[in-house]
Structure formats: C-alpha cells, structure tokens
Amino acid sequence: MSNFDEIIKVLQENNNFLITSHINLDGDGIGSELALYFILKKLNKKAIILNQDRLPKIYDFLPDSGKVHYLEDNSVNPKKIDVVIALDCSNIKRIGKTYEIFKDIKTIINIDHHKSNENYGSINYVDYSTSSVGEIIYELIKSIDIDLLDEKISTCLFTAIMTDTGSFRYSNISSKTFGVASHLTRNGIKPHLIANNIYNRNTYPGLKLLGEALLTLEINESSCVSWLIITRKMLNNTNANNEDIEGIIDIATTLNNVEISILFRETKNNKIKVSFRSKGNFDVNKFAGKFKGGGHPNAAGCLCSGKLEEIKESILSELFDDIKYLGYEN
Numbered sequence: 001m002s003n004f005d006e007i008i009k010v011l012q013e014n015n016n017f018l019i020t021s022h023i024n025l026d027g028d029g030i031g032s033e034l035a036l037y038f039i040l041k042k043l044n045k046k047a048i049i050l051n052q053d054r055l056p057k058i059y060d061f062l063p064d065s066g067k068v069h070y071l072e073d074n075s076v077n078p079k080k081i082d083v084v085i086a087l088d089c090s091n092i093k094r095i096g097k098t099y100e101i102f103k104d105i106k107t108i109i110n111i112d113h114h115k116s117n118e119n120y121g122s123i124n125y126v127d128y129s130t131s132s133v134g135e136i137i138y139e140l141i142k143s144i145d146i147d148l149l150d151e152k153i154s155t156c157l158f159t160a161i162m163t164d165t166g167s168f169r170y171s172n173i174s175s176k177t178f179g180v181a182s183h184l185t186r187n188g189i190k191p192h193l194i195a196n197n198i199y200n201r202n203t204y205p206g207l208k209l210l211g212e213a214l215l216t217l218e219i220n221e222s223s224c225v226s227w228l229i230i231t232r233k234m235l236n237n238t239n240a241n242n243e244d245i246e247g248i249i250d251i252a253t254t255l256n257n258v259e260i261s262i263l264f265r266e267t268k269n270n271k272i273k274v275s276f277r278s279k280g281n282f283d284v285n286k287f288a289g290k291f292k293g294g295g296h297p298n299a300a301g302c303l304c305s306g307k308l309e310e311i312k313e314s315i316l317s318e319l320f321d322d323i324k325y326l327g328y329e330n
C-alpha cells in the first residue's frame with residue numbers, strides 16, 4: 001500500500017488538525033505525532049497534539065516536545081477541529097479518554113501498522129508490513145514533498161523507528177527500514193544522542209524497581225517462558241512511577257532459551273496490565289487477543305480485571321496449553 005492521495009487531499013483542503021496517539025504513549029506515537037505536526041506547520045496549517053497521557057520524560061529532548069499536550073492541560077477547543085489524525089492506535093479504546101473530545105468530528109484519519117487495526121477512521125491507512133508509524137509518516141512526507149524533511153522531523157522519525165524496532169533488533173524491520181533510517185541520518189541527526197536520551201537516563205527509583213521486579217522472576221520447566229510481577233507496593237517502596245516500568249519486561253526476554261516473557265503489574269485503578277514479548281514465531285498479538293488485548297506478533301498487551309495471582313495463573317495456564325500444542329516444549 002503506498003497511496004496517500006486521499007490523506008494528502010484532506011491535509012490540503014482543511015485547516016485545523018488534532019493529532020493523537022494511544023494511551024501509555026511510546027516513541028513511535030510521539031515521534032510520529034511531532035513529525036506530522038511539523039509537516040502541517042510547514043503547510044501553513046493549524047495543528048494540536050493531544051493525548052490522554054502525559055509525555056514520558058525520556059522523550060522531552062525531542063524538538064518542540066512541549067507541544068505534546070495531554071488531556072488535563074485543557075488546552076484544546078474541540079470546536080476548532082476539522083480533522084483528527086490518530087497515529088499508532090489499533091482501535092478507539094487505545095485512544096483513551098481523548099476520544100471523547102473529538103468523537104463528533106467526521107473526518108478521522110487512522111494511520112497505523114497494527115495487524116489488529118479495526119479501521120475505525122473515515123480514512124484508514126494501515127500497513128502492517130512497516131516497522132512503525134514513523135516509517136509510514138516518512139513515506140507520506142515523500143509523497144507530499146521530500147524537501148520538507150528537515151533535521152527536526154528526521155530526529156522525530158528516527159526516534160519513532162528506533163524505539164518501535166527495539167533499536168533495530170525486532171523482526172519487524174526490513175531493508176526498507178534501514179533505507180529510511182539511513183536517509184534520516186543524512187539530515188544532520190545524531191543517532192547516538194537520541195539513543196542516549198532514551199536509553200541512558202534511568203532513574204534511581206527505576207533501577208531499584210528493576211531490582212525488586214527481578215526478584216519475582218520465574219521460568220517454566222522447559223525454560224521457554226519467563227514472567228515477572230510489579231505490584232503497587234513495589235512501586236511505593238521504590239518511589240518509582242509508571243515510566244520506570246518501561247523496558248523491564250525486555251530484560252526478562254533476554255534470558256537464553258526464553259521465547260515468551262510476561263509482565264503482570266497492578267495499575268492504580270486496581271486493574272492488571274499484562275505485557276507480552278516474544279523473540280521468535282510465537283504470536284503474542286494473537287495470544288493477547290484471547291484476553292481482549294492486542295499489539296504486534298512480538299510485543300502485545302492486555303488489561304484485565306481481577307486479582308493479580310488469579311490472572312497470572314489463568315494466563316500462564318492458557319499459555320502453557322498453547323505452547324504444548326505448538327510443540328515448544330520438547
């Protein structure tokens with residue numbers, strides 16, 4: 001899929017845009033939002049970025065990161081929006097409470113790379129062969145006018161691609177991904193500084209939380225599944241916050257022979273957020289779907305109601321049945 005004509009027409013014919021992304025904002029969502037914001041400004045359009053959640057601190061180095069608003073800012077007047085652009089959101093629920101602000105707006109452009117995307121927009125551009133929405137926005141810019149691509153936009157798009165590919169380690173990358181990254185690096189960006197900002201600014205409470213979480217690490221008999229727990233008590237003890245949880249599951253995935261890892265954590269609304277990662281062919285998006293969640297084949301999640309221990313037992317038991325059936329346990 002490479003036809004952006006319909007989207008470009010809407011961008012040209014309207015003036016006031018609201019750009020949004022998913023709850024639990026990530027680098028792909030934020031980088032893509034800012035890149036699109038800069039493009040719209042260059043096209044002399046008015047654009048606002050509004051998400052349910054606050055910008056995670058690790059992304060505050062991005063150019064104009066102060067333009068990434070969150071709901072409690074109260075800085076958006078919905079009467080002045082012609083078009084909503086939702087980035088990296090597979091369904092309306094993923095947009096969160098921000099949806100309430102624009103639910104009466106007729107034109108919603110849904111740009112995403114999740115296989116499970118529900119085509120909820122009036123225009124849907126979903127390409128799950130791409131690493132990230134950042135890669136799609138790059139192609140969109142190429143279709144508008146590649147000369148619009150400057151250092152600021154390149155920094156945002158590189159951040160989107162780097163974070164959604166686990167620094168170019170996941171199976172969602174293609175030679176095209178490297179081609180895009182290579183082009184972006186020709187625009188004066190500094191990939192090592194971007195990486196330092198995102199990955200080398202751990203907080204002391206964050207590392208203490210990692211220590212506590214690792215104490216809960218378990219593996220199954222055949223060592224192909226690992227799992228961890230983060231409770232409210234652990235967050236309180238260490239003084240860590242939600243942003244500090246980012247990346248902890250990935251450490252459980254680094255275990256030799258582990259194919260699938262899971263993080264169970266208590267949210268402040270008494271729910272259990274479950275994150276899944278896989279290194280090989282096991283499709284965690286499909287598996288998370290059994291619990292009304294979703295995501296990508298190698299990274300997915302779901303939100304459950306109930307007691308942590310019970311949810312953990314039921315998800316693990318379902319997973320053990322699946323891997324037995326698929327022949328992971330030899």
Ligand code: 5GP
Nearest residue numbers: 090275276293294295296299300301302303
């Ligand atoms: P994380 O585990 O880092 O929160 O999420 C990993 C990926 O899974 C995200 O990029 C997102 O695509 C997806 N994801 C996480 N939680 C949910 C959920 O509750 N529902 C759906 N549909 N996708 C989720």
Ligand code: MN
Nearest residue numbers: 028088133164
């Ligand atoms: Mn993404």
